[in-house]
Amino acid sequence: MSDALSEEFFAEVSDKYYPQVLEGLEKLGSGEVTAGIEVLARPLHTIKGVTGFMPGFEAASHLTHAVESFLKMLQAGTLPHSDDNLSLASYGVNSVFAAIEQIRELGAPDQSEIDAVCEVLQAASGGAQGGAKAASANCVACDRDPQGPVLRLTCARMHKKAQADQLVGAILALPQTEPVILDLSGVSTFGSGVWDDLAGLAGMWTIRVRGLKGAARETFFAWNFDTVFAVEPTPQAHAGSEQ
Known part of the structure; x- marks a missing residue:
């Protein structure tokens, strides 16, 4: 232009x-x-x-x-x-x-x-069709990699209380003896209220975050949740680079 x-x-x-x-x-x-x-x-x-x-x-x-x-x-x-x-x-x-x-x-x-x-x-704004149904659907899949259990979030937007409750429940079901990894690679937005709910578990479970991007990443760092949860470097990151 x-x-x-x-x-x-x-x-x-x-x-x-x-x-x-x-x-x-x-x-x-x-x-x-x-x-x-x-x-x-x-x-x-x-x-x-x-x-x-x-x-x-x-x-x-x-x-x-x-x-x-x-x-x-x-x-x-x-x-x-x-x-x-x-x-x-x-x-x-x-x-x-x-x-x-x-x-x-x-x-x-x-x-x-x-x-x-x-x-x-x-x-x-409440204008998305099927919003209530999506909020109640299962949005957490449990996997495992060599570092420990991985909770992979399967919905693009994590804002609802029902979603937070699912995620908290999934963490409560895991042992406290190994780190829990949250995989947010498929998440576009993640509400600060959901992070607040998870913060209450951070003293009992070691919670690591993987795959932060876009608005979800902005919210995470804007609200200083990096002081509560460790952020894993992306697989492409070189040693010593920032997350």
């Missing part, structure tokens, strides 16, 4: 909108939810409108609309101001700017990333 209109838009995003968004996210993170959403609403609404008529930016406009709708539900009280929802709100807002940066650098955003963010927001 190198035409004059696009370059002007990118400059506006960098110089005007992003500073406003940082202010809004800071308020959101400090518990000033209503004030934070009010600050975020102005730049996001403008970005949604501008990207909606610019060729090549339609996916970013769709994503911004999904994020804006999620924020409106938080603002109206339709969704609770839970840690998970606020984390998802911040993740969604940051994803808008990541998509715009991809358009600037690569000419197009990663559509699979946009689809994943929109799906997560829809599920958290």
Whole structure:
């Protein structure tokens, strides 16, 4: 994207909108939810409108609309101001700017990333069909490798209390004499509330985490759960590299 209109838009995003968004996210993170959403609403609404008529930016406009709708539900009280929802709100807002940066650098955003963010927001909003059924389905498979038992999570989103209860129950059924490995390689998002439930077991079981990626990884490190659970390096990682 190198035409004059696009370059002007990118400059506006960098110089005007992003500073406003940082202010809004800071308020959101400090518990000033209503004030934070009010600050975020102005730049996001403008970005949604501008990207909606610019060729090549339609996916970013769709994503911004999904994020804006999620924020409106938080603002109206339709969704609770839970840690998970606020984390998802911040993740969604940051994803808008990541998509715009991809358009600037690569000419197009990663559509699979946009689809994943929109799906997560829809599920958290209660709009995903079959959500209750998925929450009650078995989401933990028990395997073993030379390091010990491996609990492989088979659902892409781990947020529901029923899911946390399944995972806790699976750990309780294992001996405390060897490490328990959580394989999150198939998980896109993992709620901080589920980590909180697992943290209560960390003093009795040694729990290691494998396969962190995307939003699940962001939540894990943003909430400092790396101080509670050990993170295994990826198989491709060289000795001495960071997880």
